[in-house]
Amino acid sequence: MTTQQQSPVQPKQLEDLCINTIRTLAMDGVQKANSGHPGTAMALAPLTYLLWTKYMRHNPRNPHWFNRDRFILSAGHASMLLYSMLHLTGYDLPLEELKNFRQWGSRTPGHPEYHHVPGVETTTGPLGQGFVNGVGMAIAQRFQASRYNRPDHTLLDHYIYTICSDGDLMEGITSEAASIAGHLKLGKLIYFYDDNKITIEGDTSLAFTENVGARFESYGWHVQHIADVNDLEVVSQAIEAAQADERPSIIVTRTHIGYGSPNKQDKESAHGSPLGAQEVILTKRNLGWASEEPFYEPEEAVAYFRQAVERGAQQELAWQEQFAAYANAYPELAQQWQQEQDGKLPEGWDSEIPTFKAGEALASRVASGKTINAIAPKLPNLIGGSADLAPSTNTYMKDLGDFTADENGRNMHFGIREHAMGAILNGMALYGGLIPFGATFLIFSEYMRPPIRLAAIMRQKAIYVYTHDSIGVGEDGPTHQPIEQLAALRAIPGLTVIRPGDANETAEAWRNAITIEGPVAIVLSRQNLPTVDRTTHASAANVAKGAYVISDSESTPQVILIATGSELALALSSAEKLRQEGIAVRVVSMPSRELFEKQSAEYKESVLPKSVRARIAIEAASPFGWERYVGLDGDTVTLDHYGASAPFSVLYEKFGFTVENVTAKAKNLL
Secondary structure (H helix, E strand, C coil): CCCCCCCCCCHHHHHHHHHHHHHHHHHHHHHHHCCCCHHHHHHHHHHHHHHHHHHCCCCCCCCCCCCCCEEEECCHHHHHHHHHHHHHCCCCCCHHHHHCCCCCCCCCCCCCCCCCCCCCCCCCCCCCHHHHHHHHHHHHHHHHHHHHCECCECCCCCCEEEEEEHHHHHCHHHHHHHHHHHHHCCCCEEEEEEECCEECCEEHHHCCCCCHHHHHHHHCCEEEEECCCCCHHHHHHHHHHHHHCCCCEEEEEECCCCCCCCCCCCCHHHCCCCCCHHHHHHHHHHCCCCCCCCCCCCHHHHHHHCHHHHHHHHHHHHHHHHHHHHHHHCHHHHHHHHHHHCCCCCCCCCCCCCCCCCCCEEEHHHHHHHHHHHHHHHCCCEEEEECCCHHHHCCCCCCCCEECCCCECCEEECCCCHHHHHHHHHHHHHHCCCEEEEEEEHHHHHHHHHHHHHHHHHCCCCEEEEECCCHHHHHHCHHHCCCCHHHHHHCCCCCEEECCCCHHHHHHHHHHHHHCCCCEEEECCCCEEECCCCCCCCCHHHHHHCCEEEECCCCCCCEEEEECHHHHHHHHHHHHHHHHCCCCEEEEECCCHHHHHCCCHHHHHHHCCCCCCCEEEECCCCCCCCHHHHCCCCEEECCCCCCCCCCHHHHHHHCCCCHHHHHHHHHHHC
16 A cells, blocks of 8 residues: 555544545556546545444454445446445555556456445446335345344344445336335335436436436435535435434535546546546646655545444444344244245245146246245245236245235235346345345346346356246237247356246156255146146156157157247157157257256257258247257248237147147158
8 A cells, every 4th residue: 555644634624534535545446447437436536435334234354244335336436436445444455456447357347246245235327226126125124024023123224325326226127116115115225326417418498307316206215415525514404304204315516526536527428438547637736736746545534444344343233232132032033034044945945846746737937936935935035926917827826925015924915117127136145134026027028127137247146037938828929929039048058948838847847946056947838737747747856957768769769849939748748749750759858058057068968869851840939049959850840930919829830830730840850
């Protein structure tokens, strides 16, 4: 650390020194990287100084202390603000990492990344996502507090602080989330709207002239206005008023982007580009900074910030003592709490997963609903719901109550807000101890792609239940019939997609979804599917392997039929027809490519031997990606066009999902 001896400073001088330390570190980091966003960090330095040193309960030496306040920088482009605060308050982020901002191998990427740096609560950058993650965390906190807090012992009591920008509030996802947060009265949310009037293209008035405060009042939020973020007394009063209000709070905070820069303050040039070497020097002179050398840290400022280490240790120690008393009074609850925090499942959690009878015609969405209701009583931390589609997605957990403004049950009602639902699930997962799920039709997964991608990047446990998965939707027509969605989901690294072929594969899909690390999408049918006779076909437990030989001829196969979901029954029927004609056929059920790719080379060869080049993939969706499994010599029965409005049986016939078409293609390959 570069330091310089100075004479003792007075409190106001110390405040200014600390605030300007944040500003100069931020502009120096961006300047050295020759890339980044200095202006917002410079503008918000007074707010973060006050929040992190006076109001936030956090322990730099244990960033995962559970009763800490959460801080989310939804305006993730201002990442140097967060990195500067983490470094100054004593987290494991040395100054060298600030000097390596945005460089290969550094711990200070361009936007904050969860898992990358201790103290970063969520990956932010795509605007609006952090805002909504905070809503998910507040839901999780209230739900967990209702389960574990007792009148004589408070286990959870903290705030979620979030900084959001004009860009965050322009994104539709924040409107969705703000609406539900106000509806649910999530009073632990305290958000700061950085009202700096500047976007990349210029003044916000180019595209954004709404009354933000009035909008949030209509959502049921507590709204305050601050004319100048540099007035710390007014900022303090606003924070304390927000803490005292039972509604979610937003504090509309007037700031000046690039504060202190003689030539770039309040200009768009301060937003997404370095100030320039000469302007950095001029800014330091304008701020009365003691050194023009980059990354200068005054001893007095660092010492003041580092008080957070001892203060945080004492706060956590006091909480640990409270928890010890809690564990003594409620040992079973304490044990359950710890088990959930460790990610361990209760013994026998899957003992009631149903086994479905052969020949029973059952939509996989119905089998999923039965499975959810079998495991929910044994998994008290399973919480979720749908985007206003619980009766259609079969995701309502019976007798477990609703999560509303007045009730803390386990059934979420997200409303028709798929985008927000996805990001709320991420916030709930990040909070810890919960297994959240959300449901909608597969076609509407398109509205959820950004949070799904972020869940995969962060390796968070969120389960997506997607029903109405194909042209089997029928009469609703092509707007509701997914074609390209399966390929799009499978293209997301880190997301496990499972499309079960019958009721028992669906039950196993849930068994795997609960235990797999990272996000999982379970893709289910609207229409009934025959339940495979497992006395004559391989066990559905093989879903864990991603793909398996469900039916085989006695001799070496001449052709392999690969199918998923509702098309598994078609593959099995086609195989029987081909065998009657003397052709040796193997049927492979492939509910999950991702799980299959994790298997050994030997196992994959045993399922899809290279020697058998005649292969047909059967799936009522885009052929994209199937070339990996059928090769240049194979074929597909898939869709390279949109569907139509008609009964699903008619659509399957018209589009070639018939035994006649499959067998004809197989013979042609041979």
